[in-house]
Amino acid sequence: MNSKWYLGFMVLLVAVGIIAQFYFSFASIIVLVLVLCLSFGNEIYRRKGKLDKNQEAVDLLKRKDLRLTEEWKQITNSNENMAYIYQVFSSTIKSFQNSIKEIKRLANVVNETASESSEISKSMTAVNLAVSQGAQEQASDAENSSRTTSDLSDQVEQMLIAIDNMDQEIKSLQSLKEQGNVKLSNTIDSSNVTKEELTHVIQQVEKLKASVNEINRTIGVINDIAGQTNLLSLNASIEAARAGESGKGFAVVSNEIRKLSDQSFSSVEEIEKIIADVNKEFSLVVDSIQVTYEKFEVQQETIEQVNTSFDQIDSTIYSLSSRQGEIRKQMGALDRSRASIMHAITNIAAVAQETAASTEEAASLSMQQEQSNQALFDLSNTLEDVVAKVGETVDNYQVDQENQRTKKMGFVSNLHKEHPFTKEMVSNARKMAQKYGYEFVDKHINNNQVKEQIEAIEHLVKEGIDYLILIPADIDKLAPIVNELAEKQIQTICIDSDIPNCKRVSYIGTDNYEAGKNIGELILKTVQGRGKVLVSATNIEAHNLSQRFKGLQEVLKGNGEKEIVAVQSGINDYHDRLKDIEKAYNKHNDINIMVGLDGDFGNVISNHKFPKEQEITFIGFDNNPDNIVHLNDGLLEAVVAQRQMLFGEMAVKQFSRKDAGKQIKESELLNTYVINQSNAKVLAKA
Template sequence: MKLAAQTSRSKRSGTSAAGSVAESLQNMRMTHLMKSVGAKLFLIFFFCILFFVLTVGLTSYYKSKQVLQNKVADASEQTIIQAGSKLDLIYSTFEDLTMQMMLNEDLRATITNLRATGRDTYDYMNLNRLVNEKLNVYAFSNKSIKAVHLLTETGEPISSTANTMGNDSRAEKDWFKKIIEGNGQAVWLSTQEKGFTDGVLGNAQPTFALGRILKSPSTSQITGVLLIEIGVDTIGRETESISMGEGGSTIIVSDTNTYVYSPNQEQLGKESKLDVPEDAFKEGNGKLTSIKGDYQIVYYKSQVNGWNFIGYMPVNELVRDASVIFNLTLGMALGAMVIAVIIGYFIARMIGRPLVLLRNLMKEGEQGNLRVRMDVKSQDEIGQLSVSFNQMMEKITALVQQTNASAQEVLQTAADLSDASKRTAMSAKDISIATEEIANGASSLAVESERGNELTHNIAKQMKSVVEANVIMGTSAGEVQGSSKQGITYMSELIGKTNETESMTRSMVEKVDNLKESTRSIRKILDVLGNMTKQTNILSLNATIEAARAGAAGKGFMVVADEIRKLADQSRQSIAIVGQITEQIQKEIDETVQVLSQAYPIFQEQISSVKEADSIFKQVDTQMAGFIERLSEVTESISQLESSQSVLSDAMANVSAVAQQSSATSEEVASLSSEQLNVSTGLVKLSDKLEELSNSLKESLSKFQV
């Protein structure tokens, strides 16, 4: 009967709970839609189907796109290779032409004769015409050649098929330096926007060039530097015939990464801006994709000059046919989305509703209603969860009833324990205060005695420092006295040496005066020699006149007279030089006399200063002797004071030891009393806390309905 009553009670509570759950489900459906398990299952199922459909479709799209791109790239690569081979034939034709010119003995001989002939002669004009005619023969042999230039190895123009090449040297041009470095090998030069003649050729059309040093095969003697300018349209015709699709193009880039040919004329001769890595064209030919992935690039490296023939095309144009697969993938994904929505809705409804009902029952249990139960209808995992929920609520109800009874007993015990703890704490507090006062007095005594002990130790250290300082001062005073005696000796020697220096200076002044008089005598002698030179010149002139009158008989005498005149001129020049040197010596002697006259008073002052320093050293010696005697008396007094200080320090050490022991004992007693007070206070707090917890537990249990 009791079990039947409980069952009927559970069914009634489950029915009422189901009604309340239905109402709350209606109110909370939209609020917690995204947080429910049903919504999550729906989204998982929906996105999984959509993910797999899109993955298969997009994988097929990108795979077909890659296959199309590779096929077109392979076909374009073969086209580029074939066109590049044709360009190599064109390049080889020009290289063969330069080789013919280098091996042409007649041309080399004519150029050699031209360079050996003066520019302003008729032969030079005739040879220049012959060279120009020979160059025109080669230039007209190929319509692609715009001009043929011939220069010296220093860059000076020799001849040209163009109207004019100017007279300026090309030695500083980069292209000329490359030809010289080639040392007879064919050197290909990238396109110049205005050609290699600085705009004087025609309408300054862009050209690329081939250069080579002409030299004799047998002697390796350089004949000249050859430069052939070739029109860009020569290679443009070959590249324009190749179609790279809409948006694509073909270009030729030199080994220095500059445009040799481009459909855009403004790019010729400028640095290439292809979006590729630096070492992209290291192979002979191949295919690659730009760094950004927007262009497919195929290339062929020339085996003649190393230039890259490059074709590029937009990737979007290559894979345009693959867009059908992409559109089909989007359609299938849309259909899969509709199917996923329908299936996901039924799965969410089948699993989500029981879970929402169980969640609402648990919320009621959270509010304190332990009488709620779940109505079990299914035998799956959700049904088993409902049975476990009902059993859990039964056990929680029994546990709450038992805990309520225990809480009453704990509350009564906590009140009794609190009263006893408060009385114990009052007694411990009084004992702690008395013990603390005793400990404070002992600590003060220990501190004062310790301070006195430290003061005595400090005084003892200072007394030792004073004694040591006195000893050092006595030693230093003795050293100073010895140094002063040594200084007196040195000063005496210095006075004697200074007197000797004064005598030597006075003697030097007298000798310099004598030297001054000697230079004046030399000056007078030089004046006499000068007059003799003038008279000799006059005699030589008279002899020349007489020899001229004598005619042929006086020619020998005229030669002698001319030699005498030359000798007189040389003597005059030598006397003038000696006079300048004598004047310079005279000037320096005057300056020396002036300096010695200024130095003599300074020597006098130096002697006076040395004598004063000697007297000062003697006074220092006398005063240091008296200072050493007084320092000895002070040292003896300090030694007696140090003995008295040692006795005082021992006494203060004994007092400090007794005071510290007394203070330690008092502090230990105070610590024990304080610890007892803390224990009592903690016990009171624990009793109060236990009482608060008991009341809190009672209030919490009163919320449950059992």
């Protein structure tokens, strides 16, 4: 009862007493006074009790004791207003203490995040400055290339002028060749006439020589006749001597005949001498003509060879003229290409300058971000100090604490704990879970065995997890496990490999089909000419690896020069897997391209013993530290990299969004990118 009601009640009693004086006896008045005294005394006692309880409450507040002790129970039971005040004040203190704890935790997270962001900003600044420097160097190189291309253009123009001059020289040579052909043809015709005349002379000399031989034979006959005449004269002289005087006339005749015979002998000797001289001269003439004829034949053969050479020169000139036309066409194409190159280099230089400016701006923004992060870090420290001071006051109050359960998040991998594919992924997921206030537990298996993975999940369920991040080892066997977890209100997000036909809430991974196509495109760009391809994977039947294989097949099936001749799969042990690859290679020893669809491939083939004379191009998968080493060592030509280090932290964010009542995506697929031996050096430095 408050004071106003009490005062009104007393006024009412006085009025009743006055009225009673007129209508009741003295005894009644005595009774009325007693009642009034008793009422007044009771109110005084009650007020004194209230004052005592209020003092007790004040004493408890001074001791900062807000626990629901027996004292507070009596106080709150005796006074509804005090009960209300106690309830509101104690709940406010509890809420304030919990808020202080959460603010402290968030301030620590902000500090850590600001520190991480500051480090990232520093790295981004360094990278941007490096990119800017590279862009400026690229612009400078582009300008140098432009000048070189311009010089090349001048040389091309000079070459075109030289080709024109060559064309004129070729035409002059063709004219001279034609004149030479006419003169040579005339010489050949004249030589043929001379040859015919010389042949006729030889024939006439041979005939003359034959006539001389006939004269020799005639002289022989004359000589024989002279001999016979001489013998006849001798016989006539003998017979004339026998006849005596009657034979003197006959003796004179015989004597004259003998003289004639002697003259004939003498003439024959002279003729024989002359004929001998003539024969000797004939022989010399014939020999000279024969030598001349032989030389003439050699000369004619030489003329014919010269004629053949002229024909070859004619053919060569024609071919040279045709090729000169082709050269002109090629030089024209080269000139057009030069113009395109000049345009492209100009664009490259412009883009490089823009890139340099952009990266410089990005570097400035990174520096600004770093300053903002530092300011955020300082503000966070200031907030921590303020919260600490407020907390010192609030924490002094003793209240009945309610146990708040921290939600637990489990991560089950399909690889061993230190595997390079999952090591950074798990670390990032753990950091993100701590930032969002989740307890994080990770489990790993040794041999990619689904049985071991199921046992790890069951162990986490017994520990009391609320969420599960899973890299499934077997889709079919793990689908019912995920469904059972959903019935127990344990939500699952699959990463890297999906279990599509189950009650998982989301899938985060790589667009593996596109990743396979990227591998195929990388093969076409990297390996020139024909190629025989071996594909290796831990398990080609796994959903993610099978999708990569399909994408790879899609690209290569349309290219006749590259074909897959062997597929190696189903082995996890590095040594055994390498032996299986070598076995496939020995069966198809014309293989010159080997492709891995998983992150282990680089480590597997690092100890290969393929023939050195057989050049093999190795292409890997995944951006992990080991593959970067293999790229820098020259073992791997390139790798197609996915962004697996983001999978775990993205899953944590998805669960946090779901806790906040926000909608999450059923799947998030990240793209892949290529790391080659050139940009691997940058990653190694980073």
